[in-house]
Amino acid sequence: MPLQTVIPRCTGTYAIWFRCTRSFETLVGKLGSFLFPKGYWVYVGSAFGPGGLRSRLKHHLQPTARVHWHLDYVKKSMAPIEIWFTLDSLKREHAWAENFTLLEGASCPIPKFGATDCSCRAHFIHFLKKQGFVRFQSNIRHLSPDHAPCYRTVIK
Numbered sequence: 001m002p003l004q005t006v007i008p009r010c011t012g013t014y015a016i017w018f019r020c021t022r023s024f025e026t027l028v029g030k031l032g033s034f035l036f037p038k039g040y041w042v043y044v045g046s047a048f049g050p051g052g053l054r055s056r057l058k059h060h061l062q063p064t065a066r067v068h069w070h071l072d073y074v075k076k077s078m079a080p081i082e083i084w085f086t087l088d089s090l091k092r093e094h095a096w097a098e099n100f101t102l103l104e105g106a107s108c109p110i111p112k113f114g115a116t117d118c119s120c121r122a123h124f125i126h127f128l129k130k131q132g133f134v135r136f137q138s139n140i141r142h143l144s145p146d147h148a149p150c151y152r153t154v155i156k
Contacts, residue, residue, distance in 0.1 A: 006153045007057055007083065011048040013092040014085040015100070016060055016071075016147055017130060018043070018078035028073045034110045036074060038129040042100055043071050043114060044052050044123045046093040053085055061155070070114050070124070084133060088148035092140075100125045113149050 018041045026034045047056035061080055064072045086092060095119045100106055107126045114123030133152045140147050 002091060007054045007085070007086065008024065009028075009052045009054045010087045011046075011052045011089070012085055012087045013046045013096055014044070014057060015052055015055070015096060016020075016043045016080055017041070017082040017084070018075070019081050019130075020078045022077075024077045025075055026077065028070050028110065028113065029067070031110065031112060037109065037126060040127045041078060041124050042121075042127070042131075044097045044100065044125075045114065046071075046091045048091065051101045054080070057083060057085075070116075075147060081130075083143060083153050084136065084150060085153075086148050086150045092144070092147065093123065094120055096140070097121075097125070099136065099143065099153050100131070103127070103131055103136075103139075105129060105131075 003149060020036060020038045020041055020148045023035060025035045025131055027031060043060070045056065047053045060075065063076065066075055097115065101121055105127050108122040109126055110124060111122060115121065137150045140150065
């Protein structure tokens with residue numbers, strides 16, 4: 001199913017899951033050069049500008065000629081597999097990133113990746129095993145009872 005049929009143009013917060021089958025090293029702008037271990041990576045962000053979630057996610061999922069975000073440096077070396085998102089009117093990306101870092105098996109081997117403009121450890125979190133959507137959603141609702149529903153779509 002094309003992205004435009006499952007992701008709305010509305011604003012919101014998102015998490016993109018990537019599968020990385022081989023470790024690789026690459027330069028990430030001013031952050032420097034890092035080794036990205038194989039496993040699963042989740043990138044957390046928000047889309048409150050023109051085009052909302054659909055526009056931002058389309059950018060993140062397509063090849064990029066000119067890098068703009070940290071993710072642009074590494075996305076060609078990983079396969080996107082799933083998107084989790086909410087249409088919540090509040091920016092939830094920092095709470096989501098924090099929630100991911102607290103899950104069992106989480107690590108932030110690239111400090112400040114995607115988070116140079118905030119106090120989060122990182123917005124790109126590594127796991128050896130992919131985490132479950134239902135558990136994540138339950139944690140979010142426990143931490144923020146007023147949180148809007150979360151949705152999940154698999155990328156084929």
